[in-house]
Amino acid sequence: MYANAVFTLSNKDVNQLHREALRDVERVVLTLDVNGEARQLLVPSHKTLLEVLREDMQLTGTKHGCELGECGTCTVLIDGKPQLSCLLLPIQLQGRAITTIEGMANGSDLHPLQVAFAELGAAQCGYCTPGILLAARSLLEENPRPARDEIREALAGNLCRCTGYTKILQAVELAADRLR
Amino acid sequence: MRVVGKPLPKVDAAAKVTGRALYADDIALPRTLHCKILRSPHPHARILSIDTSAAKRIPGVLAVITGLDLPIKFGILPVTQDERALEHEKVRYVGDPIAAVAATEEEIAAAACDAIAVEYEVLEPVMSIEAALQTPKDERIQDYGGPNNVHKFVALEFGDVDAGFSRADHVREDVFFFQGNTHLPMEQHSAIATYVDGKVTLWSSTQVVHYVHRALSKVLELPMNRIRVIGAAHGGGFGGKTDPFAHEIIVCKLSMITGRPVKCTLTREEVFYAHRGRHPVLMWVRTGVTRDGRITAMHFRSALDGGAYGSYGVASTFYTGALQTVTYDIPAYRFEGCRVFTNKPPCGPKRGHGTPQPRFALELHLEKIAHDIGLDPVELKRRNFVQPNTRTVNWLRVTSCGLEECTDRVIDASRFHDRERRPGHGMGFAISSYLSGAGTAIYWNDMPHSEVQIKVDRGGVTAYCGAMEIGQGSDSVLATIVAEELGLQPSDIRLVTADTDTTPIDLGSYSSRVTFMAGNAALEAARKMRALLVEAVEASGRGFDDVTFEEASVLAEARFGTLTTAGSYTPPKIAGPYKGSGVGPSPAYSYSACVVDVDADARTGLIRVNKVWIAHDVGRAINPLLVEGQVEGSVYMGLGEALMEEQAFRKGLHKWPSMLEYKSPTFLDMPEVETFIVETIDPEGPYGAKEAGQGPLLPVPPAVCAAVHDALGVWIDEIPVTPEKVIEALRRKEKGEPPRYGPQRFPPIPYPPTIKVEPPPKDAAITAI
Ligand code: FES
Ligand code: FES
Numbered sequence: 001m002y003a004n005a006v007f008t009l010s011n012k013d014v015n016q017l018h019r020e021a022l023r024d025v026e027r028v029v030l031t032l033d034v035n036g037e038a039r040q041l042l043v044p045s046h047k048t049l050l051e052v053l054r055e056d057m058q059l060t061g062t063k064h065g066c067e068l069g070e071c072g073t074c075t076v077l078i079d080g081k082p083q084l085s086c087l088l089l090p091i092q093l094q095g096r097a098i099t100t101i102e103g104m105a106n107g108s109d110l111h112p113l114q115v116a117f118a119e120l121g122a123a124q125c126g127y128c129t130p131g132i133l134l135a136a137r138s139l140l141e142e143n144p145r146p147a148r149d150e151i152r153e154a155l156a157g158n159l160c161r162c163t164g165y166t167k168i169l170q171a172v173e174l175a176a177d178r179l180r
Numbered sequence: 181m182r183v184v185g186k187p188l189p190k191v192d193a194a195a196k197v198t199g200r201a202l203y204a205d206d207i208a209l210p211r212t213l214h215c216k217i218l219r220s221p222h223p224h225a226r227i228l229s230i231d232t233s234a235a236k237r238i239p240g241v242l243a244v245i246t247g248l249d250l251p252i253k254f255g256i257l258p259v260t261q262d263e264r265a266l267e268h269e270k271v272r273y274v275g276d277p278i279a280a281v282a283a284t285e286e287e288i289a290a291a292a293c294d295a296i297a298v299e300y301e302v303l304e305p306v307m308s309i310e311a312a313l314q315t316p317k318d319e320r321i322q323d324y325g326g327p328n329n330v331h332k333f334v335a336l337e338f339g340d341v342d343a344g345f346s347r348a349d350h351v352r353e354d355v356f357f358f359q360g361n362t363h364l365p366m367e368q369h370s371a372i373a374t375y376v377d378g379k380v381t382l383w384s385s386t387q388v389v390h391y392v393h394r395a396l397s398k399v400l401e402l403p404m405n406r407i408r409v410i411g412a413a414h415g416g417g418f419g420g421k422t423d424p425f426a427h428e429i430i431v432c433k434l435s436m437i438t439g440r441p442v443k444c445t446l447t448r449e450e451v452f453y454a455h456r457g458r459h460p461v462l463m464w465v466r467t468g469v470t471r472d473g474r475i476t477a478m479h480f481r482s483a484l485d486g487g488a489y490g491s492y493g494v495a496s497t498f499y500t501g502a503l504q505t506v507t508y509d510i511p512a513y514r515f516e517g518c519r520v521f522t523n524k525p526p527c528g529p530k531r532g533h534g535t536p537q538p539r540f541a542l543e544l545h546l547e548k549i550a551h552d553i554g555l556d557p558v559e560l561k562r563r564n565f566v567q568p569n570t571r572t573v574n575w576l577r578v579t580s581c582g583l584e585e586c587t588d589r590v591i592d593a594s595r596f597h598d599r600e601r602r603p604g605h606g607m608g609f610a611i612s613s614y615l616s617g618a619g620t621a622i623y624w625n626d627m628p629h630s631e632v633q634i635k636v637d638r639g640g641v642t643a644y645c646g647a648m649e650i651g652q653g654s655d656s657v658l659a660t661i662v663a664e665e666l667g668l669q670p671s672d673i674r675l676v677t678a679d680t681d682t683t684p685i686d687l688g689s690y691s692s693r694v695t696f697m698a699g700n701a702a703l704e705a706a707r708k709m710r711a712l713l714v715e716a717v718e719a720s721g722r723g724f725d726d727v728t729f730e731e732a733s734v735l736a737e738a739r740f741g742t743l744t745t746a747g748s749y750t751p752p753k754i755a756g757p758y759k760g761s762g763v764g765p766s767p768a769y770s771y772s773a774c775v776v777d778v779d780a781d782a783r784t785g786l787i788r789v790n791k792v793w794i795a796h797d798v799g800r801a802i803n804p805l806l807v808e809g810q811v812e813g814s815v816y817m818g819l820g821e822a823l824m825e826e827q828a829f830r831k832g833l834h835k836w837p838s839m840l841e842y843k844s845p846t847f848l849d850m851p852e853v854e855t856f857i858v859e860t861i862d863p864e865g866p867y868g869a870k871e872a873g874q875g876p877l878l879p880v881p882p883a884v885c886a887a888v889h890d891a892l893g894v895w896i897d898e899i900p901v902t903p904e905k906v907i908e909a910l911r912r913k914e915k916g917e918p919p920r921y922g923p924q925r926f927p928p929i930p931y932p933p934t935i936k937v938e939p940p941p942k943d944a945a946i947t948a949i
Contacts, residue, residue, distance in 0.1 A: 060206035061199020063415070065366045066448040070839040073366055101199035110197065118193035121805040124813065125651025126196025127366040127415030133197065152847040159839065161366050161416050162651050164816030165850045167809055 030090055034059065035103025041090075049088040050074045053100060061101035061130050065159070072158030075131035076100050082135040082157075101130035104137065113137055113175040122171035124162035132158045136172045140179060148173070184664045184867050187805035190656045191670050192413075192649060201413035204370035204385045205445045212372065213242060213282040215431055215444035216289035218296050219453065220271035220278055223305035223523035223832035224321065227268055227298060232279060235295040240288040243437045244296070246279045250433055254395045256423045256528075258623050260490025262322060265399060265429040271300070272321050272488035273525050274833055275453025277426045282434040282442050305523040305832045309462055309483050310927050312520035321488055321521040327930065331486055331519040332497050334760060337934040338573040339512035344477025348468025350553055354545045355464050357898045357923045358537035358881075360485065361825040362457035363530055364844055367415020369454055370445040373431040380432045381408040386424075387417040387650055388688025391622070393680045395424030396432055404680075407432075411678030414650040418817070419529035421650075422690045423456050423491055452837035456528030457827060459496055459519075460485040461537035464926035465545050473553060473560040477512040480504060482538065483929060484519040484527070491528035493519050495622075495763050499534025502764030504542055505572035506613045507583065507771070508564040511939075513573050516931040524829055529690060531817055532614065532874050536881065540899055543610040543882030548895070557886070558591060558609050568860075571940045575756025576764050580860040580870070582797025583611060586773035589795040589856040594775040604780050608886025611773045612878030615766035616799075616862075616871040617693025619751045628748035630697040631684035632705045634662060636713070636733050636743040641666060641673050643705070646686035647698040648678040652873050653806040654694040658702050660802055661866055665706035666713070668729060684746070692871030695802065696767060697749045699866035704747025712736050712743060752864075758937045768862045770870045771797040774815075774879035780891040782910055785903030787823060787888060789851040792880070796855070799862035799870030810872040811855045818880025820845045823900050897922025 025044040032039050034057065043052050050067065053059040053076070065071035067086045074085040077099035104111045113133050116122070123129040132155060139146055139154040146154070151172050152165075160168065195201040232244040247268030255261040266277050279296050283289035304317035312329035325331040345351060371384040380402065386392050389409040397404045414421075427444040434442040446454060464481040482500035486493045501515030532539075546564075550557035566572065568581040591597070591609070599607045621629060633644040643662050649655040655677060659670035676682055686698050714724045716736035724732065736743055755761040777790040792815050801807040824843040828835045836842045861868030881899050889895055894909035897920060905921040913919035 054206075055208075058208075060202070060208075063203070063367070064205075065368065066839045068448065068838065068840075070448075071366065105198060110194075114197040117197045118189045121187075121190060121193075121809045123190070123193060123196040124653070124809055125365075125367070125414055125416040126192070126201055127203065127651075129196055130199045155847045157846075159366065159844060159846065161364055161418070161817070161844070162813050163809060164812035164814075164853060165847050166812045166853055169847075 028091055031094055032090055032098060033096065034098045035100060043090060045091055047090070048086055049076070049090050049093065050085040052090050053085060059100050059102050063127055063130055073128055073131050075135050075158060077134050077138055080138055080141060082138050099134065101133060104133060111137065112178045113172065116171040116175040120167050120171040120174060122163060122167040128158060128160040132160065132168060140176055144176060144180060146176065181664060183660050183670060184802050185804065188670055188803060190653055190806065191659045191675070192655055203367055203415050204372055204383050204412035207372050207383050207412060209372065209374060209441040212441040212443050213284060213434070213438060214286040214289045215280055215282050215434055215442050216286070216293050217277045217427060217430065217444065218279040218293040220274060220276040222271060222300055222302050223274050224303040225271050225300035226303065227270060227278070228301055229299045230268060230279060231297040235281060235292040238288060238292050238295060240284040241281060241292045243282045243434050244279060244292065245433060250399055250429060252399045252401070254399050254424060255490050256391060256492055256622065257490060257494055259494060262490050265426040273523050275450065275525055276488070280430045280434065282438055307522055307524070307829055307832060309485050309520055312522050313927055313929065321523060325521065329521045331490065331521050332494050333932050334497055334501065334515065334517040335931045335934040336758070336760060337514040337936045339939045341477045341479060341512040341514040344512035345468045348476045349471040350549065351466065351468045352545070352549050352552060353464065353466045354548060354897065355923045355926050356541040356544065358461050358540055359826045359828065359899055360458050360460035360527060361821050362452060362455055362827045363418040363420030364842065365416030365418060365420055368446045368448055368451050369421060369425060369427065371428045371431050372441060372443040373435040374441040375435040375439060379406050379408065380436065381410065382428060382432055383410045383412045384428050385412055385414055385421055386428070387421045387648055387690055389648060389678045389680050390646060390685050390688060392424045392428055396429060399429050400432055408681040411648045414648065417650045417689065418531045419533060419690060420456055422529055422688070425454060448839060449837045452834055453525045455487070455525035455827070456491050458530040459527040459534065459537065461500060462923060462926060463538060463541040465541055467545060467549060469549055469553065471553065473550070473555045473563050475508060475510050475564050478504065478510045479514040480538065481926060482517045483927070485522050486519045487522055487524040487526035489526040491526045493527065496529065496534035498760055498763035500538045502574070503535050503613055504538060505574050506576055506578060506769050507566060507611055509566050510573055514934060516934065518929050518931065523832060531814065532877050533691065535614065536821070536878050539612050539878045540881045543879065544885050544897065547886050558587065558596065561611060562587065573939045574764065575761060575940050577754045579768055579864065580799060580862040581769070581771055582858040582860040583771045583773070585858050586771055586795035586797055587611065589858065590773045590775045590793040593854060593856070594777065594793045596775055604782060604891050606778055606780065606887040606889065606891030608776050608883040608890055609774070610879035610883040610886060611771070612875055613769045613771050614871060614875030614878060615692055616696040616768040616770060616865065617751065617766055618691045619754055619765035619767060620762040621687060628750045629693070630686040630701040631746065631748040632658070632698060632701040633684055633744060633746045634705045634709050636709055637737055638730065638734055641668065642676060643673055643702065644676045644683045645698055645702065646678060646683045647694050648689040650689045652689065652810060653803065654689055654698065656806060657695050657699055657802055661699055661702045662706045665703065665710050666729065692874045695869050695871060696865050699869060700749040701747045703866045705745045708745035708747065709743065712740060712745065716740065756937070758935065767864050768799065768870045770872065770875040772876045772879050774883045776880065776883040776887045778884065778887040778891055780888050780906065782892055785906035787901060787906070789819060789884070791851050792853045794853065794855055794876055795858050796872060796876050797858040797860050797870070798872045799865045800859050800868035801857050802867060802869050804857055807857055807872045808855050811876045812853050814874065814876035815853050815880055816845060816850055818877040819884070821899060822881040822884040826900055893919055895920040895922065
């Protein structure tokens, strides 16, 4: 397989590449309900919700770790349920309530989960934090008194490389106590 | 103390929990262009030609560059300047960068990369340590080092090792392998550059703005005063963002050519190729002990699979042999190390840099010796513990040392000696030590390792430091120390950090150095500021404690004019008198001890970790909450390495460059961790503090393996401990073969003759040499 041979990597027809790069991308006009604000947008129909939030709406609080549905970092809430924004197309989401981290605090008043995460050191680099906070909020809205294993289950799709998860679990429990 | 020692929230917590912190990929400047990098599909090939003409013709493409545009080599260590931002002569791993495009849209940049035609002459790849030691079929990977694909040899001997072995009542040899793994930060590397008025500004997710600054100056051929590097909010490093990277240089060059901002964010697959992670290391160790378990001599050999470039590899090689002596009193010690080049992404520093692999080997090896001579492993280790205020046989200076107390805490809390005896259940114990910052800089100079400035005026206090907050809490440590000295709260202190234009130099967030070094610099600056304030207040006839801080600062500003102070930290000169002694010394060592409790299923080979007890001697916890966070995060990462994480290759290709297939622990895998903070009040650390971010990872993998042996009676001498390995070891045990899974042999390596070094005299001063 690795005999001394000469290969050419790319033989793609340049004209075709021209066409691909320049292809008339279909754009759609959408109205999205993000954090309670109705926003009208003109976006290429193939753009993911993650891209539209970050690039077209400047809502950069939503992060990405893979853009392939593998890490949970891009989690947002759709009608209150956690979903991966890197796998969603905005075109499917008209009329649905989209919540991002920017919509979690009430004005300048932080959500009890945000307060607990700050107090207990549950955010180190903070990169996984927006996704985990939203997933935790959805859990507490459904189940105000989750057992530790139920929290683990609910957050199992969100990876964090910094904290070892312990302080996150404690922070969710503290917020649950305070929310009661 | 008022704020030191309190579990206060991190000073950047609000920005992080609201999504307001701006990471590099969040920064969007007007007219920003997107950059994509064409990477090698071959592990080893000569480049015959690169044709970018078609790519350049694609509308929306503003620039295409190759290695001819960035021919100057760079590298983190002065002795291994072997990387190019773009290679135009030869590629050395799948993922090696070849060309880069700046375009108006990301899709256009990607299409332009596809339109670049590269002709390769494919060469035989070298994919293992054994292969790298043989004569290459085609040619060597690098044109330095040798013989064959050897990069670096180390051979040192301290004291009379042969005499030590002849004094021993029992001598044992073992071979171990620690598979490589990667940092997997949640944030993909990202960098954005602008070029205005002859000056480049770069925002990057780096751990060390200073090293990026130096590399940019060299490769771009611009003086450092024409370059500004700013650390953006950081989404996790663990050592993986400590080298200067190709994409950082590329975006600067592209912005110089196009006159527009250029951003490059690596895809997750590219992050696996950027790597610089844990070296795969094969190890052989031979130790002699007396009947009562006292070590008489040790001989340790390591062979590191370095990947395609030097990176930190020379230091990593020394580190595989340096710290064995910092936990155990070894009277005679021989170390032979070897790093080889292979056609894989380059390895470098990952949490624990070069020391988790030998720690795993050493702890398990001593465990086996204890079994051989019928001694409790905890007792055998205890009998050999180093003592505080001593020098090791390889001249490392040990000052504060909480090894005994750490051991007591975890052994007692876990009831290790009264553990439940049921089939498949086991417990394992291990210890470790780590540096609080390297005692010598990466490039030779006499300047301080960290510098802090403080400004006070009627508007408040600002502290400036080049240190980089990467999630570990470096900003909080700086703010806490300044606040403590000035009688304020950490949240009162404004911070300007990691910006080469505005902050004095700090060597960055690696090597567990920030709390100790930047902390000491901050302490000095803050004490000087306090002295100014006190003097001004007392001159007014009042006492410092009788006035508010605002009153004090107004009095001082009126008396002295602009109020600025500075502090710096230079580690003491404590390296031993031999070549290579620069790797290993640290102004202080942290110590950890750990017990792991597992259930191992003999049918499936699955290991379930029930609980981890860990005690860490951090000297003093400046913020116990953050120390716990570092310890818990280290235990997590150690468990990931012990049980599942591996960066492995098949036919020249990374087996699993994705987060789904590269297994890492989730919320469901992580057991309960009980953390004990042990304080030994180090004589040189700020308020007595030492490191916390790396040391606690080290004892976890060997403790897991010891627990598996306790549970099933088989030795897994290879990390990670996967179910297949457990099953295979059990099968061997059943067949009456040695009940073990691991490497069978250590290859013959042509190490040079050892350099013999006289150990320090018994009564050697522990102060600077
Ligand atoms: S970015 Fe990783 S799941 Fe969406
Ligand atoms: S806090 Fe860094 S990844 Fe979770």
